[in-house]
Amino acid sequence: MEFIFYFGDVFTPVSFALLLVGTIGGLILGATPGLSPTMAVALLIPFTFQLEAAQGLILLGAAYTSTVAGGAVSAILLKIPGAPANIATTLDGHTMAQKGQGAKALQLSFLSSAVGGIFGVLLLIFLTPVLAQWALAFGPSHLFWLAILGVTVIGSLDSRSVVKGLLSGCIGLWLATIGFDDIMGAQRFIFHPSLGGGINIIAALIGLFAIPQVITMFARGRRNDAAEVIKVEKHPIGGAIRELFRNNRAMGIGTVTGSIIGLIPGVGGQIAGLVAYDQSKKFSPQRDKFGTGHPEGLVAAESANNAMVGPSLVPLLTLSIPGSPTAAVLLGGLLIHGIFPGTDLFDNHPDVAWTFINSMLIGQILMCIFGLYVAGLAARIAMVPQSVMAAVVLGLAVFGSYSVQSSMGDVYVMASLGVMMYFLERFGFSAAPLVLGLILGPIAESNFIQGSMIANATDGMAPYFLGGGLNIFLIAVVIASILYSGYLELRSRRYTSKEEIMA
Amino acid sequence: MSDLTLPRLQHIIGSGTVAAVGIWVTYVSYTQQPSEAFLFPRLIATVFVVLAAWTFFKACMGWTKVGNGISVAQMTNLAPGLVVAMVYIFWMAKGLGFYTATTIAFFVLLSLYDPAPHRALQSWLKRIIITACFIAVMYGLFALLLKVFTPREIMF
Amino acid sequence: MKKLLAGAAMALMGLTTTASADGHANYPERPIMMMVSYGAGGATDFQARIVTMTAGNEDALGMPIAILNKPGAGGRVGWNWLASQAEADGYTLGAYNIPHFIAQSIKGGVEYSADSFEPIANWGADPAVLVVGKDSDFNTLQDVVDFATANPGKLTTSGAGLFVGHHIAALQMEKAGGMKLAYIPTKGGGAAAMKAVIAGEVMAGINNLSDAFRAREAGNVKILAVADLERNEFLPDVPTMMESGLDVDNSSVNFRGVMVPKGTPQGIIDKLAETVPTMFENSRVAGKMKAGGSPMHIMTRDEVLAMWAAREETLKELLAGL
Numbered sequence: 001m002e003f004i005f006y007f008g009d010v011f012t013p014v015s016f017a018l019l020l021v022g023t024i025g026g027l028i029l030g031a032t033p034g035l036s037p038t039m040a041v042a043l044l045i046p047f048t049f050q051l052e053a054a055q056g057l058i059l060l061g062a063a064y065t066s067t068v069a070g071g072a073v074s075a076i077l078l079k080i081p082g083a084p085a086n087i088a089t090t091l092d093g094h095t096m097a098q099k100g101q102g103a104k105a106l107q108l109s110f111l112s113s114a115v116g117g118i119f120g121v122l123l124l125i126f127l128t129p130v131l132a133q134w135a136l137a138f139g140p141s142h143l144f145w146l147a148i149l150g151v152t153v154i155g156s157l158d159s160r161s162v163v164k165g166l167l168s169g170c171i172g173l174w175l176a177t178i179g180f181d182d183i184m185g186a187q188r189f190i191f192h193p194s195l196g197g198g199i200n201i202i203a204a205l206i207g208l209f210a211i212p213q214v215i216t217m218f219a220r221g222r223r224n225d226a227a228e229v230i231k232v233e234k235h236p237i238g239g240a241i242r243e244l245f246r247n248n249r250a251m252g253i254g255t256v257t258g259s260i261i262g263l264i265p266g267v268g269g270q271i272a273g274l275v276a277y278d279q280s281k282k283f284s285p286q287r288d289k290f291g292t293g294h295p296e297g298l299v300a301a302e303s304a305n306n307a308m309v310g311p312s313l314v315p316l317l318t319l320s321i322p323g324s325p326t327a328a329v330l331l332g333g334l335l336i337h338g339i340f341p342g343t344d345l346f347d348n349h350p351d352v353a354w355t356f357i358n359s360m361l362i363g364q365i366l367m368c369i370f371g372l373y374v375a376g377l378a379a380r381i382a383m384v385p386q387s388v389m390a391a392v393v394l395g396l397a398v399f400g401s402y403s404v405q406s407s408m409g410d411v412y413v414m415a416s417l418g419v420m421m422y423f424l425e426r427f428g429f430s431a432a433p434l435v436l437g438l439i440l441g442p443i444a445e446s447n448f449i450q451g452s453m454i455a456n457a458t459d460g461m462a463p464y465f466l467g468g469g470l471n472i473f474l475i476a477v478v479i480a481s482i483l484y485s486g487y488l489e490l491r492s493r494r495y496t497s498k499e500e501i502m503a
Numbered sequence: 504m505s506d507l508t509l510p511r512l513q514h515i516i517g518s519g520t521v522a523a524v525g526i527w528v529t530y531v532s533y534t535q536q537p538s539e540a541f542l543f544p545r546l547i548a549t550v551f552v553v554l555a556a557w558t559f560f561k562a563c564m565g566w567t568k569v570g571n572g573i574s575v576a577q578m579t580n581l582a583p584g585l586v587v588a589m590v591y592i593f594w595m596a597k598g599l600g601f602y603t604a605t606t607i608a609f610f611v612l613l614s615l616y617d618p619a620p621h622r623a624l625q626s627w628l629k630r631i632i633i634t635a636c637f638i639a640v641m642y643g644l645f646a647l648l649l650k651v652f653t654p655r656e657i658m659f
Numbered sequence: 660m661k662k663l664l665a666g667a668a669m670a671l672m673g674l675t676t677t678a679s680a681d682g683h684a685n686y687p688e689r690p691i692m693m694m695v696s697y698g699a700g701g702a703t704d705f706q707a708r709i710v711t712m713t714a715g716n717e718d719a720l721g722m723p724i725a726i727l728n729k730p731g732a733g734g735r736v737g738w739n740w741l742a743s744q745a746e747a748d749g750y751t752l753g754a755y756n757i758p759h760f761i762a763q764s765i766k767g768g769v770e771y772s773a774d775s776f777e778p779i780a781n782w783g784a785d786p787a788v789l790v791v792g793k794d795s796d797f798n799t800l801q802d803v804v805d806f807a808t809a810n811p812g813k814l815t816t817s818g819a820g821l822f823v824g825h826h827i828a829a830l831q832m833e834k835a836g837g838m839k840l841a842y843i844p845t846k847g848g849g850a851a852a853m854k855a856v857i858a859g860e861v862m863a864g865i866n867n868l869s870d871a872f873r874a875r876e877a878g879n880v881k882i883l884a885v886a887d888l889e890r891n892e893f894l895p896d897v898p899t900m901m902e903s904g905l906d907v908d909n910s911s912v913n914f915r916g917v918m919v920p921k922g923t924p925q926g927i928i929d930k931l932a933e934t935v936p937t938m939f940e941n942s943r944v945a946g947k948m949k950a951g952g953s954p955m956h957i958m959t960r961d962e963v964l965a966m967w968a969a970r971e972e973t974l975k976e977l978l979a980g981l
Binding site for chain 2: 386411412
Binding site: 137342 | 692698699700701704705708709712726727728729731732733735736737739740743744763766768769812813814815820821822841843844845846847850851853854855857858859860861873874876877878879947949950951952
């Protein structure tokens, strides 16, 4: 309960001003395509040089929470996920915006972000010591099985054909191997100099989601279709809150999944949203509506990717191990002031530690308020004529993918992947499983190689990868996930064939 | 065996390309050295090529259910935009500098796809204003706020 | 009219040639970019951001330096880019890590070597240290050596990658002690390697002194030895490997500094070589580096050139048998 004593520190004029700057700035940066939360926080580090430790961290903490939420804005309105965390948001969020329910989608996304986010930070406050042990429990073998668990999701994610979903996933897994392999340093599949650094995930995300959409708009041609202009429905905030509580199952699944996955170093926020989305789809009686602008999917994805913010900092704050790239950048923000995370932080600088954590708590609420305030206005983007929209998204995609690493190569990769994805989508492939493969490939590979090296030096492959409670548990979950997907697939097939007979 | 319709032909071409990529990937993974570094690619490539072959087979037999292909009208609609976008990304952006290239590409795309009549002066004015606003926002966001140094050849 | 135009063109050409001939007196005219071949938040990135923070001051370069991260494959991605794709116009700098890039270039498969770059100045030297988990049975370097000698290839030892400083230290230990370690390269740099030690996934680890120092402060690890010629001021109680009887010199010490791609105009190199070391000596920089637990070691261009040449020789010898 120590944190309550430090709440006052957040509300001093300077601190609160910084909190506001961090939150609003974070929302804008997060909504900019190509700027992941990690980059946004790294951009703000120089400003903290001039500030006191606690104040600097208020700025960074607020920016971290709100960039994660801000990513949902471009995911919903433009179908450009700002970071891997927002992929699942595009699936239902953008479809809602296309139906004119952009305001509702944004409101729901900010509300569920806040609920998930606050839960995550509370976990960080109350359960840090327990969680730290849990975070350390995941070794290479467990991370490998976790990645495989992610792979089992591929077939059922946003694709009407399991084979094509799996094939999309394979393409993604292969794309991830392009470049230098991380452990041996060997070059793989570098058939063009732009690929020398491998495929940057942010640039790939922009290409795979934004470009097909631009081309689809081109394909509609030059038409004067006043009738098709989307009416943006106004949506009362009260209604959004009620809607959120109607979707409490999705919110619960999202929050819990996000918190658990966010805790695991190295896997973290990248897949939290997608796994939560898939889980709530499996548990939902209305699972057929997922992907067609169903609020449940949006709520699950957004509550998960903000719930991971708090727990993802547990390994950093307690053990001084940054569990995610963003945590690594925050570590820099602490070190610059001579503060070492770990016991030193909580014993000798409790004011810094708790002010930082409190600022994330209050940052979540401020973020939600601002978000709700602008949601109605931002949703009007859907009214922009598609000729303008196509050109705007194209320009943003080019600038966004360039700014990731100031590299023309990333822009070429973005465009090539995008054009390829447009044609693949026309033939029944889909982007979400491909991206999941792109994310999971490196996790599975490096942990498998590392694990097998440890295994060969110690007790051998089978006991290392198959032994131990956590391994067995994860394998059981993998098998259950496959069986359940198969069961659902068979059942839906039987239904469709019955319908066909009836027809 | 039904007729060789356009979507079916497209499906054959599409899945054929994927299968060809799969075969290439498999070939490369099994021939390149060091073999430790290609262990994982081999695993992926094997699954990849099996799935791709199955999809190709289904497309040839005309069993494909998912995916609508691209109609002739859609192709003629998207071709000019796609060409402009590719010229913009692969040549103009680097050759002319980001802002100049974006201005040109944006304006051309707008003129191609904006339904407002090409004969009226008013619609041209509107396009110029929209382009100017967009470039101003992009410049403010990326050059001034984020300080990204984009390639600059002509002008800013 | 034609004459006038021709005259104007001549004048213009004259102007441009004089501007480029006079030794880049106005350099730098716009912000400079520095490529770091490790991810944001890593030790190299963190230090690079600190040492360049005063670049915009009038007494330094007068223009800010922006950090650009190009992580991947133990630094190969970034250095390849710097050697083959970056423009050698003085506005693209790179951070180097010795012995990493020299060892990688000796091992092959990359497009750079020590000759692809021109050093400017060195800012830091971060020795490799041997760490074990806080509950480990090993208490001295001798315990580790005894175990490794009795169980060849069984001592799992984590490090940040292949052919980086940590790996070089492991190779030197193997050579000096006549033993075989199971070196486990981790993806994700020193932080991931340290996590493997703390979580008990591996029995020992080789890591950066700065990161190990912090982990020890947090009470998570024991530091058994430093792979350097003398004890470090951050860890006066930890012996060097030589003191403990293992003949390991300072070849694995991670020197960090600034370089430019080959082909950068000599005038610019001279100007940078003159200004950058003084920029590192700034008291604010030194204060922040000390606060972060990062050992500084400032060297001028000539000293760095000599150090690169010496390292290349030792590394060639060490890696010859592999």
